[in-house]
Amino acid sequence: MSQGATPPATAAQLGYAVELYFDPALENQVLKAWNVLARRQISTQLIEMAARPHLTLLSSPSVDPLKLHSAVRSLAFRLDPLPLSLSSVGTFPSSSSSDTAAGGGGGGGGGGVLFLAPTPSSALLHVHSQLCDALKKEGVELPEEFRPDAWVPHCSVAQDVPRSRMAEAFCILRDLKLPVSGYAMDIGVVESSPVREIFSFPLGSAPDA
Numbered sequence: 001m002s003q004g005a006t007p008p009a010t011a012a013q014l015g016y017a018v019e020l021y022f023d024p025a026l027e028n029q030v031l032k033a034w035n036v037l038a039r040r041q042i043s044t045q046l047i048e049m050a051a052r053p054h055l056t057l058l059s060s061p062s063v064d065p066l067k068l069h070s071a072v073r074s075l076a077f078r079l080d081p082l083p084l085s086l087s088s089v090g091t092f093p094s095s096s097s098s099d100t101a102a103g104g105g106g107g108g109g110g111g112g113v114l115f116l117a118p119t120p121s122s123a124l125l126h127v128h129s130q131l132c133d134a135l136k137k138e139g140v141e142l143p144e145e146f147r148p149d150a151w152v153p154h155c156s157v158a159q160d161v162p163r164s165r166m167a168e169a170f171c172i173l174r175d176l177k178l179p180v181s182g183y184a185m186d187i188g189v190v191e192s193s194p195v196r197e198i199f200s201f202p203l204g205s206a207p208d209a
Contacts, residue, residue: 015061015191015193016065016192018188019054019189019190020055021054021185021200022182023184026181029176030116030155030157031053032176033172033176034053035047042165042168043159045159049192050195053155055118055153056154057128057131057146058135058143059143060141067140068140069199072131072201074134075127075134076203076204077201079130082123082184083181084181084182086118086178086180087178089178091115091166092152093113114169115157116154117154118153119179125148132148157173185202185203187200187203
């Protein structure tokens with residue numbers, strides 16, 4: 001979890017994800033939702049896997065983490081903290097692969113994925129587009145669902161939610177009094193499974209000499 005640490009060249013069989021992390025206040029709002037859903041026994045997986053609230057910019061089972069390190073490090077240097085507003089609730093069916101590689105996506109238990117969706121600001125879409133461009137230059141093949149014309153920005157709050165409890169889960173999230181706003185402050189890469197942060201950089205950080 002050290003900032004700027006170069007990832008190991010091995011473990012190519014693992015899945016990797018590039019994630020945006022929130023300021024503490026916004027992160028706590030998401031954790032509040034995780035905890036309420038866990039207490040209601042709707043979903044506990046994100047807590048159990050020790051995931052961190054995030055927006056997934058890319059998830060892939062086959063990407064080279066060394067190429068991710070170069071692209072993410074360069075992108076973090078060019079960006080400032082990004083305003084975010086989690087403004088609506090949405091769901092993916094269990095077949096979605098939009099977040100399966102690391103920490104918050106279509107799990108294998110047969111239920112749906114519940115998420116908070118940010119307002120898709122031009123700044124957020126531009127960050128994702130810049131990451132995609134940087135990864136293409138590194139020779140990384142983008143999964144279909146993470147290409148700029150298909151990406152659905154989202155912050156997962158529950159995995160494998162039974163269909164019979166989805167309406168209840170939606171009601172719980174409405175009690176958050178959306179929108180909840182803050183900033184994306186860091187960008188990092190995690191591997192799974194289990195979920196483990198390999199490296200992260202503050203947005204606006206200077207590259208190492």
